[in-house]
Amino acid sequence: MNILPLIAVIVLGAMAGTVLLSVPALLGWYRRAVTLEGPYPFGKVMQRLAISADGAAGREYALTAAVSQCITCDAAARCRDWLASGGREGVDAFCPNSSILRQLT
Numbered sequence: 001m002n003i004l005p006l007i008a009v010i011v012l013g014a015m016a017g018t019v020l021l022s023v024p025a026l027l028g029w030y031r032r033a034v035t036l037e038g039p040y041p042f043g044k045v046m047q048r049l050a051i052s053a054d055g056a057a058g059r060e061y062a063l064t065a066a067v068s069q070c071i072t073c074d075a076a077a078r079c080r081d082w083l084a085s086g087g088r089e090g091v092d093a094f095c096p097n098s099s100i101l102r103q104l105t
Helices: 004-033 042-048 060-071 076-085 098-104
Strands: none
Touching: 042 060, 042 076, 042 098, 060 098
């Protein structure tokens, strides 16, 4: 009896289970990132520009990439200053996500 196929099935099943268990965690991270309560300013920027997460349906991949950029952005302090100013103009001057934000408005 060859045990290799059985081992392969067990390993692949474990890998698939790990992926399936991580998807809800990733979706939860994404939802927190684009909400106003999230630790990153992306959701607040979307609100300031009158972009709703529901209105961005179908653009989840682009939004996920934008949130990733937001998390590692060097302009976070400038972004928070812009948010504190209450204005709507000027985000293009510092935000690496300005192109996707313009597409969504």
